[in-house]
């Protein structure tokens with residue numbers, strides 16, 4: 001496939017706050033029609049990385065390049081809305097800028113919430129609210145869609161439906177998608193590139209090897225409501241607040257290197273995740289809307 005011009009590229013990008021590197025050495029590229037998923041533990045820098053890609057945060061080192069006149073749609077992890085005030089879905093859609101009526105109609109229809117147009121946002125279910133967020137993000141036909149945990153507060157079958165919707169939006173709009181997800185099954189099923197963060201890029205690549213693994217197949221074969229995948233692997237070094245790296249043997253270096261323990265399987269990292277199926281789904285952050 002011919003490589004399309006990137007929508008956004010991060011090169012050795014990092015953010016430092018109060019003498020601490022929140023995330024460092026991030027290299028990633030999103031092209032039109034491509035889904036790139038950021039995974040990693042809590043606090044590993046996923047949202048920070050997404051904000052660099054969006055241009056909300058300017059990197060303190062490295063560079064971020066965006067295609068000129070890039071139109072971006074963003075579904076943040078948290079929204080600042082006063083839930084005590086009456087707010088219909090339609091008004092919510094306009095909060096971040098006026099949307100032409102035809103586009104609003106299309107976006108609501110595309111996300112299957114046309115019937116909720118006049119509904120109060122505060123009464124929506126988690127899944128309905130995430131659809132309203134998605135509708136708002138796609139209404140301006142973005143080139144790049146950035147989704148920060150788009151299925152929070154959504155039950156398992158709702159998650160599948162939402163990810164299917166995201167996949168078809170990518171196809172229809174031809175947009176690139178940068179997504180943050182905690183769910184391996186989603187990463188496997190719906191993404192072209194996985195970037196695993198742990199204060200830096202721990203590993204990245206196509207998820208095909210994992211998709212071929214028996215664990216993955218078992219997971220998808222037993223698509224039951226309680227099946228959940230947890231993507232785990234061992235981070236054998238620690239990123240110190242000043243950006244340096246302490247290794248398992250106690251040595252400290254400026255950066256981590258490909259020879260480092262967890263980079264042993266960098267190129268074939270996908271062979272190595274522990275995929276635990278059948279666990280009860282755990283609480284995923286805060287309740288959908290208020291979060």
Ligand SMILES: Nc1ncnc2c1ncn2[C@@H]1O[C@H](COP(=O)(O)OP(=O)(O)OP(=O)(O)O)[C@@H](O)[C@H]1O
Pocket residue numbers: 017022040041042043044045046047048049077
């Ligand atoms: N403005 C800031 N000033 C100082 N520290 C910050 C700031 N923003 C984020 N952090 C810290 O940076 C780290 C990375 O945060 P980030 O939100 O990117 O992580 P994350 O991987 O998205 O986490 P989660 O999965 O919990 O959403 C966290 O330790 C967070 O507390």
